[in-house]
Amino acid sequence: xxxxxxxISFICYFVLLSFFVLYIRLFQIQLLKGNxxxxxxxxxxxxxxxxxxxxxxxxxxxxxxxxxxxxxLCASVxxxxxxxxxxxxxxxxxxxxTKEIYRRLSGKDISMFSPxxxxxxxxxxxxxxxxxxxxxxxxxxxxxxxxxEYLYGDIGAHLIGYLGKPTIEQLKNxxxxxxxxxxxxxxxxxxxxxxxxxIPGKRIIEVNALGRxxxxxxxxxxxxxxxxxxxxxxDVQKKIEEMLVDKMGAVVAMKPDTGEILSxxxxxxxxxxxxxxxxxxxxxxxxxxxxxxxxLNRAIQSQYPPGSTFKIVTAIAGLxxxxxxxxxxxxCKGGINYGKWRFGCWQKNGHGILSLHRAIVESCDVYFxxxxxxxxxxxxxxYALRLGLGEKTGIELPGERAGLIPNTKWKMEKRxxxxxxxxxxxxxxxxxxxxxTPLQMAVLMSAVSNGGYLYKPTIIKSEKPTILKxxxxxxxxxxxxxxxxxxxxxxxxxTGWAARSDIVKIAGKTGTAQVISKKDASTYxxxxxxxxxxxxxxxxxxxxxxxxxxxxxxxxxxxxxAAPIAKRAIETYFTKKKQERNx
Numbered sequence: 001x002x003x004x005x006x007x008i009s010f011i012c013y014f015v016l017l018s019f020f021v022l023y024i025r026l027f028q029i030q031l032l033k034g035n036x037x038x039x040x041x042x043x044x045x046x047x048x049x050x051x052x053x054x055x056x057x058x059x060x061x062x063x064x065x066x067x068x069x070x071x072x073l074c075a076s077v078x079x080x081x082x083x084x085x086x087x088x089x090x091x092x093x094x095x096x097x098t099k100e101i102y103r104r105l106s107g108k109d110i111s112m113f114s115p116x117x118x119x120x121x122x123x124x125x126x127x128x129x130x131x132x133x134x135x136x137x138x139x140x141x142x143x144x145x146x147x148x149e150y151l152y153g154d155i156g157a158h159l160i161g162y163l164g165k166p167t168i169e170q171l172k173n174x175x176x177x178x179x180x181x182x183x184x185x186x187x188x189x190x191x192x193x194x195x196x197x198x199i200p201g202k203r204i205i206e207v208n209a210l211g212r213x214x215x216x217x218x219x220x221x222x223x224x225x226x227x228x229x230x231x232x233x234x235d236v237q238k239k240i241e242e243m244l245v246d247k248m249g250a251v252v253a254m255k256p257d258t259g260e261i262l263s264x265x266x267x268x269x270x271x272x273x274x275x276x277x278x279x280x281x282x283x284x285x286x287x288x289x290x291x292x293x294x295x296l297n298r299a300i301q302s303q304y305p306p307g308s309t310f311k312i313v314t315a316i317a318g319l320x321x322x323x324x325x326x327x328x329x330x331x332c333k334g335g336i337n338y339g340k341w342r343f344g345c346w347q348k349n350g351h352g353i354l355s356l357h358r359a360i361v362e363s364c365d366v367y368f369x370x371x372x373x374x375x376x377x378x379x380x381x382x383y384a385l386r387l388g389l390g391e392k393t394g395i396e397l398p399g400e401r402a403g404l405i406p407n408t409k410w411k412m413e414k415r416x417x418x419x420x421x422x423x424x425x426x427x428x429x430x431x432x433x434x435x436x437t438p439l440q441m442a443v444l445m446s447a448v449s450n451g452g453y454l455y456k457p458t459i460i461k462s463e464k465p466t467i468l469k470x471x472x473x474x475x476x477x478x479x480x481x482x483x484x485x486x487x488x489x490x491x492x493x494x495t496g497w498a499a500r501s502d503i504v505k506i507a508g509k510t511g512t513a514q515v516i517s518k519k520d521a522s523t524y525x526x527x528x529x530x531x532x533x534x535x536x537x538x539x540x541x542x543x544x545x546x547x548x549x550x551x552x553x554x555x556x557x558x559x560x561x562a563a564p565i566a567k568r569a570i571e572t573y574f575t576k577k578k579q580e581r582n583x
Contacts, residue, residue: 188459253546372425439457
C-alpha cells in the first residue's frame with residue numbers, strides 16, 4: 001500500500017516537473033528569443049510551384065508532327081515577398097505601366113504566396129535582361145508554361161485549331177483548369193483538349209526572404225498529354241491550300257472505305273500561332289472584322305447551293321423510282337417554258353436529243369427539269385436525305401451545319417405557301433432552296449463510289465470505321481451513275497475535262513451555283529460576283545481510294561475553277577503513294 005502511494009507521488013512530481021520545464025522553454029522561445037525566431041520564420045518560406053504538363057503532339061496520318069510544344073515565358077511576382085515601393089522600378093524593367101502592376105496585385109483573389117503574372121510571352125532576350133536584374137526585386141520570378149507552335153502556320157488551321165487562355169465560362173465548367181494555363185479553343189485542340197492537356201505536376205520549394213531557392217522539399221512530376229494521329233495527309237493538305245491561297249472556298253477529301261478525312265481545307269485561313277503568342281486586341285479586331293471571315297470553317301459551316309452536282313441525287317432518285325431509265329431521251333432546246341417563266345439550260349442553244357448518260361456528261365439542265373417533274377420534290381427530298389444531305393454528318397469538329405433539302409411540308413411550315421412546279425425545276429438542278437456543305441458532298445461521293453455505304457466522316461486515323469447505314473440502291477443504278485461521272489471527265493463534251501489525268505482515272509461532276517443576292521455577297525466579298533464553282537469526284541474509278549468535294553466561291557464555272565484543284569489533290573495523293581511503294 002505504501003509502495004502504491006509512493007508511485008502516485010512520483011508520477012505527480014514528474015508531471016509537475018515536466019510542465020515546469022515546458023513553461024521555461026516556452027518562456028525562452030516567446031520572450032527571450034521571440035524576435036530572433038520571428039526573423040528566422042519570416043526568412044524561410046515554402047513556395048508551391050505548379051509544373052505544366054507537356055501537351056500531347058498532333059500528327060498527320062503518316063506520323064508527321066503538325067505542332068510542337070514550346071516554352072511560354074512569363075514574369076511573375078509573389079506579393080508576400082515583393083517590396084511595393086519598387087513598383088515604379090519594376091514597371092521600367094518589364095516595360096509595362098505602373099498602374100497595370102497595381103491593378104494585378106490588388107485583385108480580390110490574390111494570395112500573398114502565389115505568383116501573379118505581370119507580363120506574358122517573353123522573348124529569350126527579355127528573360128536574360130530581367131534575370132540580370134532580378135536580385136533587386138525580391139519575389140520577382142520567371143515562370144515557364146507549355147506553349148504551342150503550329151509548324152505549318154495557317155495550313156490546316158480550321159482543323160487543328162489553336163490554344164488560348166480559358167474564358168470565365170470555361171473556368172466555371174471545368175474545375176481542373178486554372179486561369180493561367182492554355183487550353184484548346186478551336187478544332188482538334190478543343191475537341192480533344194482533355195486528352196492532349198495531360199496532368200500538371202507540383203514542386204514545393206523552401207526559399208529565403210530574397211526569394212532564392214534553398215532546397216526542394218517535394219516534387220510530383222507532370223504527366224504528358226496523349227498524342228493524337230489525325231487522318232489527314234499534310235502533303236495533300238498543303239497542295240490544296242497552295243492552290244486556294246488567293247481564293248475563298250473549301251475542299252474536303254476522304255477515304256470512301258473508312259470515312260477518314262484526308263484533307264479539310266477552308267480559305268481564307270488564319271495563323272493559330274497568333275493566339276498562343278498573346279493576341280493583341282488590335283490583331284483580334286482585324287481578324288473578326290475581316291469581311292472574308294477567315295475564322296469561318298467553310299468546309300462544315302458554310303451552306304451553298306450545290307448546283308449541277310445535285311443532279312447525281314436527282315438521277316439516282318429517277319432511276320430507283322422508275323421515273324426514267326438509261327435509254328429514255330429528252331430534247332433540249334435551250335430551256336423550257338412554264339407559265340410566264342422560262343427555265344433555261346446553261347447551253348443556250350440546247351443540247352439536242354440526249355439520254356441520261358449524255359445528260360450527266362454534258363450537264364443538261366432541261367433533262368433534269370424533266371426528271372424532277374416526273375419525281376416531284378418529295379421524292380427528291382427523300383433520296384437526298386438517304387444519301388446524307390440535309391442533316392449533320394456527325395464529324396467531331398464543332399459548329400457543323402445541316403444544310404437544307406426542301407419539300408412540300410417544309411415550304412408550308414416555313415413559308416406558309418404551297419410548293420410550285422417551278423421550284424421543283426430549280427431544286428432538281430441544285431438551285432433554289434437547296435443548300436449543302438462541302439463535307440456533305442464529299443460523303444455523297446463516297447457513297448456513290450463505294451456502292452452505297454454511308455460512312456461517318458472522322459478526322460482521327462481509325463482502324464474501326466463507322467458505317468452509318470447501307471443505302472439500298474440497285475447495282476444497275478450505281479453502275480449507270482458511275483459511268484456517267486467517268487464520262488464527265490473523260491469523254492468528249494464532258495464538262496469536267498479539266499480534271500482528266502494521266503496518273504489516275506478520275507470520275508466527277510461539275511457544278512455552277514448562282515449567287516442569289518449580290519447585296520448579301522457584298523457583306524463579305526469585295527470582288528466580282530461570279531457564280532460559285534463546284535467539282536465533286538472520286539478516284540481511281542475501278543477501286544476508289546479518295547472522294548473529294550471542291551467549291552470556289554465566285555470562281556465561275558466548276559469545270560474551269562474547281563476541277564483543276566481536285567485533279568492536283570488527287571494526283572498528289574496517288575503520286576505520293578506510288579513513291580512510298582517504290583521506296
